[in-house]
Amino acid sequence: METNEQHKILVVDDEERIRRLLKMYLEREGYTIEEAGDGEEGLKMALTGDYEIILLDVMMPGRDGLEVCKELRTKRSTPVIMLTAKGEELNRIHGFEAGADDYIVKPFSPREVVLRVKALLRRASTSKNVNTSHESKDxxxxxxxxxxxxxxxxxxxxxxxxxxxxxxxxxxxxxxxxxxxxxxxxxxxxxxxxxxxxxxxxxxxxxxxxxxxxxxxxxxxxxxxxxxxxxxxxxxxxxx
Missing domain, CATH: 1.10.10.10 (Winged helix-like DNA-binding domain superfamily/Winged helix DNA-binding domain)
Structure with missing residues (x-):
């Protein structure tokens, strides 16, 4: 049976409870999860690791998620889902401006996060295993x-x-x-x-x-x- 183990996901959040919850649900789906407890560590891991998706909290002490996302976008195109307790439209706009691909407001359902991750992975699927000589229909x-x-x-x-x-x-x-x-x-x-x-x-x-x-x-x-x-x-x- 095909698993998702090839998909490595980075969770960046200063709340250990949130990281543990996301890790548990995503690992159940077969994803490999790595964690960072602050923006600085998260940025280093994001720039040096090979991740399919990054789940990134906005509100963190020190370097916040928006700063991390902006810096990441200067070097990498890794898909980013922003996590935040702020649901106002303006905060959502700032997340998208920073380069986020999706946005989830806390408190969230872990099942919703799993569905968003799966949807983003489908959209971000690349041509790694595609033969460039095959006749593509689209x-x-x-x-x-x-x-x-x-x-x-x-x-x-x-x-x-x-x-x-x-x-x-x-x-x-x-x-x-x-x-x-x-x-x-x-x-x-x-x-x-x-x-x-x-x-x-x-x-x-x-x-x-x-x-x-x-x-x-x-x-x-x-x-x-x-x-x-x-x-x-x-x-x-x-x-x-």
Missing amino acids: IIEFPHLVIDNDAHRVLADNNEVSLTPKEYELLLFLAKSPDKVFEREALLKEVWKYEFFGDLRTVDTHVKRLREKLNKVSSEAAKMIVTVWGVGYKFEINHD
Whole structure:
């Protein structure tokens, strides 16, 4: 029987009770769990370890979860689920701005965490075991950019681009409707499944990171994500 032992998860929380609870439930599902009791230790482990997902508490003494996530995003694309006792919308926005892929408010059901982890792992599945010569049924091809949705893989000028699940979903959503302009509110609703008409920096932050990653390997691919000033963003096909 196939297990989840190949999936290693890092739990970063200053409350031992929370870490123990998450460890117990996730290990029951066959995941390998490692723990960190503060942000500094968690960041070191996140940067040096090979984790499939990081569960990261927001409110911790010293370096908090938002700082850890922002720093992590400068070097790694590991999927992050933020854990916090604060349920206000603004705190959720700050979590997404920092680069989180999902957000769970305490007190939470451990079963809900397990379901969120499984869902995020499905979205973050990579092409490690995919034969690149096989005929994929769900490929979007443009000059300078290929999105293989079956393999969850992005190539810019034949160079693979490592994206977080949310960055990938944002790129895929825009690319499926070339030249259509989307307001930031619409992108929050469609990509984040989240309606919020106020602080829209979440979208801007993710677009900026997405462009930066694409630009490292292909300036032409990066130019395809176009800002429509005063409105939002669109995906524009470059015709050579």
